[in-house]
Amino acid sequence: MGSNYDDNVSFTDYTLGQEQLERIEHILTEDLIKSGVHSALLIDMAGNIIAKCDNGNCEHDLYSLAALASANFAAVDTMAKIVGEEEFSLLFHKGESESIHFSKVNIEFLLITIFGKEVSLGLLRLKVAEAVEKINNVW
Amino acid sequence: MAFVNMKNKEVQAKIVYYGPGRGGKTTNLEYIYSKFRERIKSDMVSIKTHGDRTLFFDFLPFDIGKIMGYDVKIQLYTVPGQVKYDATRRLVLKGVDGMVFVADSQIEQRKKNILSLKNLQENLASYKKSIFKVPLVLQYNKRDLEKGGVSLLPMETLEKDLNSQLKVPSFPASAVTGENVVPTMKKIISLTMTSLQNVMK
Numbered sequence: 001m002g003s004n005y006d007d008n009v010s011f012t013d014y015t016l017g018q019e020q021l022e023r024i025e026h027i028l029t030e031d032l033i034k035s036g037v038h039s040a041l042l043i044d045m046a047g048n049i050i051a052k053c054d055n056g057n058c059e060h061d062l063y064s065l066a067a068l069a070s071a072n073f074a075a076v077d078t079m080a081k082i083v084g085e086e087e088f089s090l091l092f093h094k095g096e097s098e099s100i101h102f103s104k105v106n107i108e109f110l111l112i113t114i115f116g117k118e119v120s121l122g123l124l125r126l127k128v129a130e131a132v133e134k135i136n137n138v139w
Numbered sequence: 140m141a142f143v144n145m146k147n148k149e150v151q152a153k154i155v156y157y158g159p160g161r162g163g164k165t166t167n168l169e170y171i172y173s174k175f176r177e178r179i180k181s182d183m184v185s186i187k188t189h190g191d192r193t194l195f196f197d198f199l200p201f202d203i204g205k206i207m208g209y210d211v212k213i214q215l216y217t218v219p220g221q222v223k224y225d226a227t228r229r230l231v232l233k234g235v236d237g238m239v240f241v242a243d244s245q246i247e248q249r250k251k252n253i254l255s256l257k258n259l260q261e262n263l264a265s266y267k268k269s270i271f272k273v274p275l276v277l278q279y280n281k282r283d284l285e286k287g288g289v290s291l292l293p294m295e296t297l298e299k300d301l302n303s304q305l306k307v308p309s310f311p312a313s314a315v316t317g318e319n320v321v322p323t324m325k326k327i328i329s330l331t332m333t334s335l336q337n338v339m340k
Binding site: 061 | 141142144145146153181182184196198200212214216226230231233235
């Protein structure tokens with residue numbers, strides 16, 4: 001095998017220390033949970049949960065959700081490429097009482113928020129955009 | 140690309156079951172799910188077509204307890220085996236830490252096994268990973284059919300076709316009866332954890 005291959009097959013492409021994780025969790029709590037979001041998840045594109053915060057009343061199966069969310073995002077991203085778009089900027093699923101919003105943080109991470117009717121989509125997008133910027137500053 | 144959470148002392152590793160269509164990847168996961176029902180807290184997720192074929196993937200999270208002080212969560216995935224679903228197969232392989240290749244032992248599936256293994260190699264290469272470097276276990280499935288009078292590819296042929304260069308651990312198995320399903324899984328978990336050890340130190 002030539003040098004085209006990455007030998008560090010099992011290392012993460014990113015490293016996050018305890019302090020960085022605490023800062024991320026702080027951002028999720030302060031910017032999102034305190035704005036009325038039920039649950040906020042930072043996941044990587046392989047479907048691993050990096051950080052999670054909720055309002056204490058969330059009993060969803062977050063590991064399955066993360067796996068599906070990363071797959072869903074990747075599928076939609078591939079669809080965008082097929083129709084000649086760089087990406088679809090708004091990824092949002094609306095439900096009767098719970099809705100899900102996806103936001104790309106960077107090439108490696110995705111921010112998933114689950115929220116109810118009491119939070120407007122506009123406010124949520126604003127808060128998510130702020131949180132994404134802050135998370136990107138953690139590195 | 141397992142995720143090691145130093146704060147919560149938690150490791151999440153992704154193991155993908157790969158192989159030709161109708162080879163028994165989903166059945167492997169279903170057997171594991173039924174066998175370890177009390178230890179698996181969430182439901183198995185399957186995205187399938189009306190015809191019960193895997194459309195995107197199956198997903199089974201599995202806590203295996205503590206290793207070196209870390210809580211280890213293994214995420215078992217399958218890929219859709221059908222040739223036309225190559226794009227989704229590639230998506231599922233993203234960030235893979237260990238793989239089980241489930242080959243179909245039936246004589247008429249010989250070519251499909253070889254093509255699927257080659258496809259795995261190509262898809263890994265798209266992530267700049269080498270099939271020779273990622274932990275891998277081969278499983279020669281459907282050995283139970285022999286008892287029903289179906290003639291199968293001899294183990295030596297399967298080894299020669301699929302494992303002559305890779306030289307990885309391999310198991311004759313039957314996902315339907317559960318024979319060697321758990322040993323296959325234990326082997327890939329142990330290989331994967333060994334490869335992750337230097338990260339967890």
